[in-house]
Amino acid sequence: MFVLRQCLTLGTKSSIRNFSATTNLVNLTINEDTGVAIMELNKPPVNSLNYELLEAMHRTLVKLENEKCPGMILTSSSRSTFSAGLDLLEMYKPTVDKARRFWSMLQNTWIKLYSTPYPTVAAINGHSPAGGCLLAMSCEHRIMVPDKMIGLNETQLGIVAPQWFQDCMRNIIGERQAEKALIAGRMFTSEEALKIGLVDELATDKEDLMQKAHDFLDEQMGLPPLARSVVKVGFRKDTLSKLINGREADIKMFLDNVFQPKVQESLENYIQMLKKK
Numbered sequence: 001m002f003v004l005r006q007c008l009t010l011g012t013k014s015s016i017r018n019f020s021a022t023t024n025l026v027n028l029t030i031n032e033d034t035g036v037a038i039m040e041l042n043k044p045p046v047n048s049l050n051y052e053l054l055e056a057m058h059r060t061l062v063k064l065e066n067e068k069c070p071g072m073i074l075t076s077s078s079r080s081t082f083s084a085g086l087d088l089l090e091m092y093k094p095t096v097d098k099a100r101r102f103w104s105m106l107q108n109t110w111i112k113l114y115s116t117p118y119p120t121v122a123a124i125n126g127h128s129p130a131g132g133c134l135l136a137m138s139c140e141h142r143i144m145v146p147d148k149m150i151g152l153n154e155t156q157l158g159i160v161a162p163q164w165f166q167d168c169m170r171n172i173i174g175e176r177q178a179e180k181a182l183i184a185g186r187m188f189t190s191e192e193a194l195k196i197g198l199v200d201e202l203a204t205d206k207e208d209l210m211q212k213a214h215d216f217l218d219e220q221m222g223l224p225p226l227a228r229s230v231v232k233v234g235f236r237k238d239t240l241s242k243l244i245n246g247r248e249a250d251i252k253m254f255l256d257n258v259f260q261p262k263v264q265e266s267l268e269n270y271i272q273m274l275k276k277k
């Protein structure tokens with residue numbers, strides 16, 4: 001049985017304790033007995049990753065690390081979507097300062113999530129395109145409900161998935177599959193994603209999803225934590241160092257690209273298309 005020890009409101013400003021689920025960008029539930037954390041993204045309707053949501057995630061990850069969290073499940077409060085990826089409105093006609101601040105927070109959040117010493121599992125209860133797929137790929141284990149879509153679809157939008165997004169995919173599904181998927185900007189059904197190893201397990205429904213996520217963590221939490229985390233970070237260090245040592249260059253790459261008229265045109269058309277849907 002899960003006991004709600006704390007439910008934090010991690011919104012745009014300071015962290016306020018609040019038990020209302022309606023205004024939280026991230027709902028954090030910690031099991032009193034096991035210490036397992038459930039981090040539920042809660043930015044309706046589709047958890048698009050804007051600055052505020054990324055900042056709330058980052059703060060939650062720092063808190064979990066400081067409190068020596070033994071394991072974390074990343075999931076979503078949306079019925080249709082795990083995360084719709086980066087918030088297109090953050091990239092459409094931003095100021096340079098806003099774009100820089102946004103990208104830098106994305107980097108911060110990813111570095112924290114990808115390098116946690118504790119085990120992480122993505123309970124993917126909905127669609128997971130682009131930045132949503134990155135979040136899932138940054139966890140150690142992925143479990144997905146059926147009949148949803150996941151992948152790095154950037155090419156289809158006329159933008160390029162940054163190198164670290166690409167590296168994450170390559171690390172999971174291998175060079176050949178990643179090259180094909182990234183060139184095409186391919187989205188996979190849950191079933192296809194299982195076949196190529198982009199997800200590790202399928203679940204029948206949300207309950208089964210959460211049960212399987214807990215089973216994974218139980219297994220991991222039975223291992224000696226220090227050895228476990230050293231091996232994990234060892235496997236991830238090249239991908240991490242590439243971004244950590246090249247953060248400024250990565251921001252410059254983003255700024256150079258996002259302000260290209262062709263990129264802005266693609267974003268505008270895509271936003272319009274989504275609104276008309």
Ligand SMILES: CCCCCCCC/C=C\CC(=O)SCCNC(=O)CCNC(=O)[C@H](O)C(C)(C)COP(=O)(O)OP(=O)(O)OC[C@H]1O[C@@H](n2cnc3c(N)ncnc32)[C@H](O)[C@@H]1OP(=O)(O)O
Nearest residue numbers: 048080084085086087088127129130131159160257274275
């Ligand atoms: C060389 C480097 C160049 C650097 C360039 C930048 C690199 C960028 C890297 C990563 C890119 C991204 O992550 S871009 C985001 C990509 N995301 C998508 O393509 C997903 C788009 N959304 C969907 O396909 C669907 O919304 C969904 C399948 C996720 C859910 O479908 P559903 O039917 O449930 O919901 P709606 O489509 O009706 O959407 C509801 C509502 O949300 C708005 N929406 C959806 N996605 C986004 C988003 N990513 N950002 C902002 N807003 C989004 C959608 O417009 C609807 O709005 P309204 O209710 O106002 O109509």
